[in-house]
Amino acid sequence: MNELKFCYKYPHPAVTADCVIFGFDGVSIKILLIQRGIEPYKGKWAFPGGFMKIDETAEECAKRELEEETGLKNASVEQFYTFSDINRDPRERVISIAHYALVRLSEVKGGDDAASAKWYAMNDIPSLAFDHDRILRMAMNRLKERICFEPIGFDLLPEIFTMTELQNLYEAILEVKFDRRNFYNKMLKLGILTETEPRPANAPRRMPSKYRFNAEKYSELKQKGFRLEF
Amino acid sequence: MNELKFCYKYPHPAVTADCVIFGFDGVSIKILLIQRGIEPYKGKWAFPGGFMKIDETAEECAKRELEEETGLKNASVEQFYTFSDINRDPRERVISIAHYALVRLSEVKGGDDAASAKWYAMNDIPSLAFDHDRILRMAMNRLKERICFEPIGFDLLPEIFTMTELQNLYEAILEVKFDRRNFYNKMLKLGILTETEPRPANAPRRMPSKYRFNAEKYSELKQKGFRLEF
DNA sequence: ATTTTTTGCGCAAAAATCACGCAAACAATT
């Protein structure tokens, strides 16, 4: 047992892929964490992730581990940084290729595989294993940068949403406040939203218009060389 | 000899750090390449870089290899992507943590260690080893993104430069043309440039004003939460 | 000697941004 049968002329680090999964409940940004069942850091919370197999890419590894540990399938993960500090892991030298993904809370069915997977609000994150607090800070910064220039926010909302929900999301991520009317106009002027229905003329005013993200329009506009610049 | 003395329970990939080094000669963006002296890809051009030691971080490795192979010291390298395709390297599974840096051409003394290091203009890049053409494309994209929001361009120019030189740099990187007067005004209005001398009133007009990047002003402004948005 | 290029200064039209007002519909409270 415990044979050491993979041998090299020079020392090799182990490589893991970890996933910072963002969600949004209408009020605050949430993070999907799993509780570690084994040492080291047993009982502590950490990002889904694990060791990369020798015949998979980092992205494939991230997706596989994510599904194994949380039941979340087909998330569109994106690499954002590789952490290579010497003593990240007490067991051996481990470098971690960190990814992030934005998912709809509704798509993550609790239970099943993910007995110990749990959503935490950004302002209520427990103590994390390894250097995962540093990874989280970096992921959050990347999210803030990214959402200003790519319409990734829509991945966090239901398919159909109101302008106020969209504004709440932007305000939660960027930690700022926008004027409601200006946000409304700015968003519509971008031309990447479609009103779900022309809204009946006699509808009560209080019932807000609903929109969906128009991916075709966006890729059109992008090709013509326009930038979001939020 | 050739003992395989580092053994693990599971297979481990090898890890390298590679460096895409950008320069600017006043007209076009240049890349520093080295010619490979050994197989695989012997004779082909590649980025400086090499295998990570077990007691150094990726960034340390990138800097060390850069100095060893090109003589370039103390470059401020920044990681931008980790390449993990299965068959990147015919020898064994190798993942590469790619970095980039911006340096002044004048700071790279040819010769010495770097017998086979050479600058190539962006539009005249030879066939590259491994997947380095893909790495180059990605680095260039990252540079384009980055220079719009961080004043990194100044690392490519001499300490003291004219507005026209700065404009040429931006145009070379972003592959666009700016109106000279608008560029001039926009840059000055940012408040991150210092005129080297108040410019004598009777100076000939044709002699352009010279500027330097004011790092203090920039970090001041940045703290107050302003963005470049070029 | 003539033409072309480069630099600095600056303005006016067009566009974008910003800070609000207002009324109707609804919910919660008294």
Next chain:
DNA sequence: AATTGTTTGCGTGATTTTTGCGCAAAAAAT
């Protein structure tokens, strides 16, 4: 039932920013 506060859509005027171009002097090129 009346009052109060909230949410939604529509709009508007003031300010700021962007953009496109003119001009003259000095230097370089022809």
